[in-house]
Amino acid sequence: AQSVTQPDIHITVSEGASLELRCNYSYGATPYLFWYVQSPGQGLQLLLKYFSGDTLVQGIKGFEAEFKRSQSSFNLRKPSVHWSDAAEYFCAVGALWDGGSQGNLIFGKGTKLSVKP
């Protein structure tokens, strides 16, 4: 079964420090992978996506993610965190449409990021 695990529920980093949020997936084929960000009381905004090709993907707001097939991981990184990055981050995998149902996104439980001044 497809699944997504975000091992860290809450992470706190200092402003200006680097950030890495972990995401592991379980999927039988080459996955479609996504990272979303959600500010309090808001919807989810797509940060970046991986479908194929270069395993290092650039996204918006200075974020990047690296797909590592051998580790079944798609970790999100940012070299220098800003206070405005404080939010919740969700990793998702795109499920294969098996002909009987819609291909859907399977979301992890999210990682809440706090930023210290």
Add this chain to the structure above:
Amino acid sequence: ETGVTQTPRHLVMGMTNKKSLKCEQHLGHNAMYWYKQSAKKPLELMFVYNFKEQTENNSVPSRFSPECPNSSHLFLHLHTLQPEDSALYLCASSQETSGRASEQYFGPGTRLTVT
């Protein structure tokens, strides 16, 4: 308007009321979704419409009733809700073409409180 819009943004309703949530997507997509997001739970997919036809209903109670009159509009009709239905309800849309889920674009959500 651009992207995905949802109205109302906030809703307080009693357990005996009937209300509807509205979602509109301005992206030309062919699939729309309703999600429920509670404080302590991950995102729960409720309903999926692809080409206006409901393709999934993830065992959602009948007090939630979706309606998709066209590919741009999606409604969630609510009646006789329970306090545990209080949550953020998110609408999303996507363009499905290859048999594999593509990126979904989300609205800002409706914060529902059931009293």
